[in-house]
Amino acid sequence: MPSTVLKTSKSLLESSKPLFKSPKPLLQMALDATDIDTALASIEHVADKLDVIEIGTILAFAHGVDSVRILREKYPNHIIVCDMKITDASAILTRLAMDAGANWVTVSAAAHIETIRSAKKVTDEFDGEVQIELYGHWTMEDAQAWVDMGIKQAIYHRSRDAELAGVSWTEEDLIKMQKLSDIGIELSITGGIVPDDLHLFKNLSAKSFIAGRALAGSNGRDIAENFHTEIGKHW
Amino acid sequence: MPSTVLKTSKSLLESSKPLFKSPKPLLQMALDATDIDTALASIEHVADKLDVIEIGTILAFAHGVDSVRILREKYPNHIIVCDMKITDASAILTRLAMDAGANWVTVSAAAHIETIRSAKKVTDEFDGEVQIELYGHWTMEDAQAWVDMGIKQAIYHRSRDAELAGVSWTEEDLIKMQKLSDIGIELSITGGIVPDDLHLFKNLSAKSFIAGRALAGSNGRDIAENFHTEIGKHW
DSSP: OHHHHHHHHHHHHHHHHHHHSOOOOEEEEEEOOSSHHHHHHHHHTTGGGOSEEEEOHHHHHHHOTHHHHHHHHHOTTSEEEEEEEEOSOHHHHHHHHHHTTOSEEEEETTSOHHHHHHHHHHHHHTTOEEEEEOOSSOOHHHHHHHHHTTOOEEEEEOOHHHHHTTOSOOHHHHHHHHHHHHTTOEEEEESSOOGGGGGGGTTSOEEEEEESHHHHSTTHHHHHHHHHHHHHHHO | OHHHHHHHHHHHHHHHHHHHSOOOOEEEEEEOOSSHHHHHHHHHTTGGGOSEEEEOHHHHHHHOTHHHHHHHHHOTTSEEEEEEEEOSOHHHHHHHHHHTTOSEEEEETTSOHHHHHHHHHHHHHTTOEEEEEOOSSOOHHHHHHHHHTTOOEEEEEOOHHHHHTTOSOOHHHHHHHHHHHHTTOEEEEESSOOGGGGGGGTTSOEEEEEESHHHHSTTHHHHHHHHHHHHHHHO
């Protein structure tokens, strides 16, 4: 009897293991051209290898939210995020993006907590989500407040100092990311990220890896493949 | 002789007094419609009473930087500010706005110091200026760093908590503004501001007062007049 119980528990544990495992991170391409035609041309050859299309802040300001509408029409099945880095007037801005076909919008960590709440309320109407852009002097107390209101995602940029110093990812970056992951935040990770870096993040709840120019180049499909291979290895 | 010297000194002092006095604050209208036609209609009746036209974040995302171009063509002599609240990619975003005809762009206080420096470098090419949008946990140390690199302007929003609580301007707001003013930052002041509030700011280096809906209404010209009357009284 005890051995049967043990066996049952063990198989339960095994079969339920996937439930406890984070889902596979997604591959996201950021479109940051200053005109819509260049943006469309840059994604065409690699679109079927992407999960998430980002209308970057540059494209969104250059061409307006119409850029979201155009990408949505062309790519009806991708997740689309409009990277507005909303800091104020979040209800109107979020609705602009969602009405145009976005699934997610980004809101600045520097936004007032009520600004973030208003953005979330609008995304909820559309079954969308808010992603917090981690800029400025945000604290873990802020992060807990975001989680408490139901925010699930944040975008982590490799620290600028690391980038300028030619350092890949610092211990400090990884510790901060782990802390965010530990309180339940799914991270989209960006900042000159290459497939060989992905193993660094294998213990995190990683929502997506964001690349831009690397995917737009002539070997973009190969690079996308390399991202998926690394994702498959570690998640 | 001594009395002549005294007289000369006195008249010198008097004649030079205006040099030490802050220039008169400007009147700025924020255009935050979600379409360009509404924005254009909202400003027409009051444009000749304005010094600064703001392409609000909402309009800039809704219609893209073309909204700057359209307002610049129609109003060649106004100062135009594009309220992008830039948080990253500042060189490209600033150039987009300046090429379209903006004089000033706004950059988030949460932006990395090098992001702010890059924005300033581009505005310098156009004899333009950067305005820092005071959101998030900025510090006086940050503010000093902005001044040290030659930033002259910031935008102060009435605290959201005060606004939600129906309080006009708190002592805390005024103390923060005075500290910024004391280190040489010219403030553009916003957040449901009315002409009767202006006396509160008479000891500050006030660059502009920003209103939106109040100026768009049918009595917008009267309200603009009231702003100028109060400005004339206190500066």
